[in-house]
Amino acid sequence: MSETATKVIKIEVLRYRPEKDQEPVWQTFDVPYTEDMSVLQGLQHIKDDIDGSLSFRWSCRMAICGSCGMMINGKPTLSCQTFLRDLAPGPVRVEALAHFEIERDLVVNIDPFIKTFEGLKPYIIPKEERKIEQGEYLQTPQQLEQFEQYSSCINCLLCYAACPQFGLNNGFAGPAALALAHRYNADSRDGATAERMEIISTEEGVWSCTAVGYCSEVCPKHVDPANAVNQNKVNSAKDYFLRFLTPRGGK
Amino acid sequence: MSNVNKTTSARRPYRRPMAGWWKRDPFFVRYMAREITAVAVAAYAVVLAVGVVRLSQGEAAWNGWLEALKSPLSLLLHLALLVCFVIHAQSWFEIMPKTMPMIFIGGERLKPQTITRTGWLAVAAVSVLVFVLALWWQA
Numbered sequence: 001m002s003e004t005a006t007k008v009i010k011i012e013v014l015r016y017r018p019e020k021d022q023e024p025v026w027q028t029f030d031v032p033y034t035e036d037m038s039v040l041q042g043l044q045h046i047k048d049d050i051d052g053s054l055s056f057r058w059s060c061r062m063a064i065c066g067s068c069g070m071m072i073n074g075k076p077t078l079s080c081q082t083f084l085r086d087l088a089p090g091p092v093r094v095e096a097l098a099h100f101e102i103e104r105d106l107v108v109n110i111d112p113f114i115k116t117f118e119g120l121k122p123y124i125i126p127k128e129e130r131k132i133e134q135g136e137y138l139q140t141p142q143q144l145e146q147f148e149q150y151s152s153c154i155n156c157l158l159c160y161a162a163c164p165q166f167g168l169n170n171g172f173a174g175p176a177a178l179a180l181a182h183r184y185n186a187d188s189r190d191g192a193t194a195e196r197m198e199i200i201s202t203e204e205g206v207w208s209c210t211a212v213g214y215c216s217e218v219c220p221k222h223v224d225p226a227n228a229v230n231q232n233k234v235n236s237a238k239d240y241f242l243r244f245l246t247p248r249g250g251k
Numbered sequence: 252m253s254n255v256n257k258t259t260s261a262r263r264p265y266r267r268p269m270a271g272w273w274k275r276d277p278f279f280v281r282y283m284a285r286e287i288t289a290v291a292v293a294a295y296a297v298v299l300a301v302g303v304v305r306l307s308q309g310e311a312a313w314n315g316w317l318e319a320l321k322s323p324l325s326l327l328l329h330l331a332l333l334v335c336f337v338i339h340a341q342s343w344f345e346i347m348p349k350t351m352p353m354i355f356i357g358g359e360r361l362k363p364q365t366i367t368r369t370g371w372l373a374v375a376a377v378s379v380l381v382f383v384l385a386l387w388w389q390a
Contacts, residue, residue: 018263074275101264109264142355164279167269212282213346230350 005032009084010091011042013054016102024102027051028091033084039092040068040079043106056106063220066156070106071095076161076218099160099167112166113157116173120181120196127191143188150183150228152221159215159225165208172208173199175215175225182228185235201236209233285342291335344370 011031016024029050031042040058047054059065061080068079073093084092100108130137159175160166166174173181181200185193199205209229216226273279305316319325347370348363355361 016265018265019261024265024267098267099269101266103262103264142358145360146353162278164269164272167272210286211346211350212279213349214276214278214282216349217278224349226346226349227351231352233350234352 005034005037007034007088008032009042009088011039011046012091012093013043013046013105014093014095014102015054015105016096017053018104024095026093031084035083035085037084038080039070039072039077039082039084039087039094042084042092043079043094054106055104064154066154069097069156069158069161071098071161076158078156078158078220081220097157097161099163099170100157108157110157112170113155113160113174113177116177116199117155117180119199120173120177121192122177122180122184124184124187124190125192125195126189137189139188146188147183147186150179150186150223150225153180153183153223153225154221156220158218158220159223162212162214162218164212165210169204169208171204173205175209175229176223178206178209178232179223179225179228182232185232197232197236197239200232201239206230206232206236281342284338285346288335288339288342291332292339295332295336340370340374 008030010028012026012028014024015021015027029046031045031050033042033045037045038061040056040061043054043056044058047056056068056070056079058068058080060067063078063081066078069076070079071077071094072079072082073087074095076097079094084090094106096102096106096108100110100112103109153176155176157176159179163172163175166172178200181196184190185196185200201207206229209226211226211230213226216224219225273283302313302316305312320329344367348366351366353360354366
């Protein structure tokens with residue numbers, strides 16, 4: 001920090017220490033801050049100088065690793081990207097990402113996401129095998145645009161904290177997993193759409209979405225997961241009806 | 252959804268309650284307004300359906316229904332329903348760009364605002380058409 005901290009802001013943190021807390025409790029810290037300090041740096045100050053037991057995830061400090069998502073004043077936000085100066089005079093209320101189980105303090109259990117995500121095969125399964133000598137796969141700018149925004153997802157899971165349907169049912173695949181599944185389905189090089197649609201088309205796939213749309217609002221990378229999910233309601237419905245209309249069941 | 256073995260693990264994940272979730276954020280309140288105003292849309296469908304039933308019961312019944320529509324209470328109801336319809340339409344037109352596949356015109360992707368405005372433009376066009384038809388019918 002270049003300048004000396006002269007101002008102080010109150011940061012209220014929802015603490016949960018499973019070994020001693022029956023349920024989460026609010027704890028307030030007075031944190032000296034400078035103009036360039038993020039909420040994440042405020043938490044780091046608490047951990048380094050006030051209470052070393054405070055737990056939270058972070059890594060890159062520049063909105064690319066997706067580790068430091070939390071509820072800041074009730075909104076799902078990346079704490080590295082949110083500045084204390086903008087929240088002055090405070091207090092700043094910091095809570096673990098909503099809709100996930102709290103593991104400890106600001107650390108949540110993201111297993112529900114990881115499990116669905118794996119199942120959706122978030123990688124390219126080539127439509128046709130190509131040898132190196134055949135050169136690269138070519139795509140037009142329009143083909144690129146079909147999936148590019150969805151590939152910007154950093155798995156920060158702010159969208160899950162913005163999705164009441166996920167909060168009500170942790171079995172719902174949720175915005176990021178479905179956006180990433182769509183990222184591969186929409187890729188002209190990929191050939192595994194049918195496999196992914198088996199999960200996408202289920203009740204706990206796109207059909208649990210009620211188009212709240214807050215997921216797209218909070219996304220720090222402008223992925224617009226709501227758009228990916230809702231495009232696949234159309235695709236899923238097409239799959240469903242086409243099997244009655246076409247001889248080979250729409251395949 | 253966790254794999255915690257309650258007897259051997261120190262993990263004790265805490266699930267926060269969801270009660271009253273829609274009051275937590277103004278965005279959720281607006282979402283609930285969209286959902287609840289659907290009831291008004293359904294209610295007006297019932298009003299119109301009653302009209303069709305009355306029409307099938309003869310001229311007196313039909314005229315009775317028309318008169319009932321002109322009562323102060325009915326006018327008030329219409330005003331309230333109109334407000335609900337506007338909220339409902341606005342919230343759906345707002346989310347509409349997120350529910351559609353990408354549309355490209357001349358190589359450019361159609362902007363969300365354009366899609367929302369097209370929705371309102373369609374409402375305006377249909378409203379004008381209905382008014383013109385109604386006036387023409389009366390003349």
